[in-house]
Amino acid sequence: PLACICSYCKSCVAMGESASYGKGLFAKKSIKKGEAIFLERPLVSAQFLWNALYKYKACEYCLRALETAEENARRLSGIPGLSLPHPELCRVRPELHQACPQCQVMYCSSECRQSAADQYHRALCLGPSQEDPDHPINKLKDAWRSMHYPPETSSIMLMARMVAVVKQAKDKAHWQKLFSYFCSRAANEEEEIAHKLLGDQFRGQLALLHSLFKAALYDDHLTRWFVPEGFRSLFALVGTNGQGIGTSSLSQWVHACDALELPAQQREQLDSFIDQLYKDIEKGHSFISVLQCNHSCIPNAEASFPNNNFLLKLSALSDITPGEEICISYLDCCQRDRSRHSRHKILRENYLFVCSCPKCVSQMDELDVTSEEEEEEEGEAEGETEGDEMEDEMTDV
Numbered sequence: 001p002l003a004c005i006c007s008y009c010k011s012c013v014a015m016g017e018s019a020s021y022g023k024g025l026f027a028k029k030s031i032k033k034g035e036a037i038f039l040e041r042p043l044v045s046a047q048f049l050w051n052a053l054y055k056y057k058a059c060e061y062c063l064r065a066l067e068t069a070e071e072n073a074r075r076l077s078g079i080p081g082l083s084l085p086h087p088e089l090c091r092v093r094p095e096l097h098q099a100c101p102q103c104q105v106m107y108c109s110s111e112c113r114q115s116a117a118d119q120y121h122r123a124l125c126l127g128p129s130q131e132d133p134d135h136p137i138n139k140l141k142d143a144w145r146s147m148h149y150p151p152e153t154s155s156i157m158l159m160a161r162m163v164a165v166v167k168q169a170k171d172k173a174h175w176q177k178l179f180s181y182f183c184s185r186a187a188n189e190e191e192e193i194a195h196k197l198l199g200d201q202f203r204g205q206l207a208l209l210h211s212l213f214k215a216a217l218y219d220d221h222l223t224r225w226f227v228p229e230g231f232r233s234l235f236a237l238v239g240t241n242g243q244g245i246g247t248s249s250l251s252q253w254v255h256a257c258d259a260l261e262l263p264a265q266q267r268e269q270l271d272s273f274i275d276q277l278y279k280d281i282e283k284g285h286s287f288i289s290v291l292q293c294n295h296s297c298i299p300n301a302e303a304s305f306p307n308n309n310f311l312l313k314l315s316a317l318s319d320i321t322p323g324e325e326i327c328i329s330y331l332d333c334c335q336r337d338r339s340r341h342s343r344h345k346i347l348r349e350n351y352l353f354v355c356s357c358p359k360c361v362s363q364m365d366e367l368d369v370t371s372e373e374e375e376e377e378e379g380e381a382e383g384e385t386e387g388d389e390m391e392d393e394m395t396d397v
Contacts, residue, residue, distance in 0.1 A: 025293050025325065038313075040312050045061075049144055049148075050150045055075065059309070063310045065247045065249040067249055068087075069253035072250040089257060099113075120161050136212065136215045137216045158242060213226070296355075297355060300327055314326075331347070
């Protein structure tokens with residue numbers, strides 16, 4: 001579960017006690033299917049470190065794409081002279097971009113640059129040492145990349161920005177209390193989450209990350225975050241509350257192209273061009289959400305990112321009655337279609353809880369089908385089509 005509600009959504013939702021998960025988010029009024037429940041900003045956000053290393057350009061504050069759709073397509077395809085039709089459909093505005101005058105990290109606007117400076121960037125700005133591999137923060141980043149390979153699911157920089165937010169805050173106690181709200185797991189659970197995030201081959205490396213984190217960011221106001229137990233709590237926070245989002249100027253351009261009204265022949269040509277250009281390209285960033293929604297295998301709400309930045313929208317998937325708990329799914333569509341046994345295995349390993357939603361309760365008497373058996377069946381099916389898909393698929397690390 002994720003934590004904290006912003007003031008602008010209190011009119012329609014409220015925190016309450018969930019029968020299955022402790023705290024939860026509940027509707028205060030009727031919500032119709034398709035209705036936006038609320039929009040929210042994350043507490044902290046950061047671009048994935050490998051994603052940044054491989055030159056995907058995103059605003060340091062809101063994570064909005066900084067590449068134009070054409071620049072994005074050229075980088076992904078490796079064709080320097082590639083030209084996109086209908087370039088006017090690209091929403092990126094390079095003329096508005098601004099750099100930090102000290103370290104040169106980029107923002108999509110002066111507003112984002114100022115917001116970052118006011119909230120955390122002054123504490124993290126490396127100035128002329130931005131590219132210095134011996135700077136403590138860069139050592140921390142390099143160590144994280146060496147332990148957490150793509151596809152990325154989180155970033156050590158979320159923890160760094162949490163520290164920076166408290167360092168710069170006038171009301172440090174408020175922010176410490178807010179972040180501590182997330183850190184409520186038992187020590188053995190936190191260690192399990194940390195090991196899951198790092199992977200089996202790096203189980204012994206948590207102490208190294210702790211040492212580098214302390215060397216780069218130590219602050220007297222946050223001593224409890226820099227002892228081993230406090231660091232482990234932050235690590236567990238990132239492991240369970242972090243969410244990945246996707247921002248891509250190219251995908252926005254494709255959606256805009258889909259909405260064009262064109263003669264049949266032109267539509268066919270444009271669709272053919274797009275099909276050849278890319279298939280299922282995904283971009284990744286990470287943030288700590290301020291959303292508090294529990295999981296259900298039959299969710300009544302879903303989160304999306306409609307503005308191609310870090311702004312999260314929660315929408316109703318079905319009609320929701322007053323007093324009903326609002327739940328999203330921590331599983332993707334394919335995972336939700338798997339057996340109860342397999343769903344529970346995924347949730348136990350990644351979030352350390354056993355689901356008791358109506359779907360799981362209704363399937364209690366079904367035979368447990370092991371994940372291995374399901375994966376064998378899926379592997380056989382995938383093997384038949386893998387050769388064809390390899391020719392078409394393009395991926396960006």
